[in-house]
Amino acid sequence: MPTADIDGIPTHYEVAGSGPPLLMFSPGGFDSTLESWRTVGVYRRLRLLDHLSREYTCVTFDRRESGRSGGRLERITWADYVRQGVGLLDHLGIERAHLMGGCVGCSTAAALAVARPERVLSMVLYSPAGGVKYRMKQQDRFRRHAVYADEHGLERVVSLARGSEAGFTKDPRVGPWAQVIRGDAAFAEAYARTDPDRYRVTVTGTARLLFDRDTVPGPEPEDLLRLDVPALIVPGQDTSHAPSAARYLQECLPDTEYWDVPVAEQTPESAPARVLEFLAHAGKRK
Template identity: 30%
Template sequence: MPEVVINGHTTTWWEAGTGEPLLLIMGTGMSGRAWAHEVEELSARYRCITYDMRGVGTADCTDSDYTPALLAEDAVALLDALGIDAAHVMGFSLGSCTAQELVLAHPDRVRSVVLLSTWSRTADENHVRRHYESRRYALQHGPMDVFGKFAFWMWSPTLLEEEHDRICALEAELRGWTGSKDVSGFIGHFTADLAHDAIDRLPSISVPVLVVHGDEDRITLPRYNRRVAAAIPGAEYVEIPRAGHLAFLEQPAALNKAVEEFLSRSAG
């Protein structure tokens, strides 16, 4: 597990495969290792790079005010450290907000963007706002459990009903990929979720963009994802059937197919 110092904090990064670089940015409270199902498939054609964002996993927690823009600068610093001029970028949830800020601030560093389970301005989108407000409050006033009573809302209702044992196994897998050196890291991530506001700037994005999400997502609702896609000129839009917020775990084959088809059109 190679370590790297970026913007004053130490973290761990991983890579697999060769080809054009693909930077994968995970969501709130989750290690980059949670991209395992995507890396296994996508590394056949791309150099897949994952890492722990500041505040989670092996990464240091910092006293900074966490925002998607700050996390985007960390991503750029990682590309710099690895000698990568430009990469395809795929972000999930908070990672998708980070990817938005990355392409807005550094369009020359981004070849294309995949936004998975995304939104554009937290203040406008009450499901996602209340979700992260509640989770931050729970951590501020209780034990360090990033899931707790909120895990139920992350999964597809269809899969919970029809494939309950598989969902339980996936939840155990995901818990193994979730952790922080200190509760402040998780709180920082929730603060970044709540700070996101890019809707007025999204029309300036000019690189190829895919917005993709689960059709049963109860956190970043389908209409939030459609709003992002509608705001970005030429953006493609895909819904993954029978998937909730965690489509990268629930339906990895369908997600990988959509991503591979998009990247094949955007690569080169």
């Protein structure tokens, strides 16, 4: 699998299919890997990637701190995730692309469109993560990790992470850098020696910046309201993908199509067809 060095962080990616470029921001929370498009929740059932790659050049990748990509011990913001996406487009020589986000990937897709609209043809926001319970769940995950790190120390966090395969989503104790600890011995050594007070600020600052609202995190609503990028919004229907999150994006984005279909009725036949219909129409407009 190819790797690109983006902002000093190795990014594992995969290119499948042919046709106009489609940059895909994976679902899976803090375990957002390119495999998630085939293994996680509704995406496994719908087989979206298999269908889309028949007509588009689909670029999937492991988000930083996930899968086989690297990471850096710093306060992470949405701008950092945007930088990874833009860097991958640059690496591949892609001037403009359609974007697709699944789950929390919707936040990065929308943030990239706000930051660099000239690089974006359209965006598909599938089952956007967000809502009151989602925000509470994410903040609690960081809180539980911070408590564990305070009580046991970072060397113990390293041992715990290396002793299991669980990611931050499944076991908050291992923290958001667990995958990097497992894959990079030099990083793990430096991580274990980090000043505890500085580390605590990094963790709490990341939680506050990433999950600061009771709807879709990421770009500010005033920036979304000014965005001239066509978008297809497909709602989710659970505590991490609240229907209100999808409606929020519909309210904020000026040029949207909203596929108002319950998750149970989003089928392997109807869902890929609806996404392909939107992308084809959006491609002609640009």
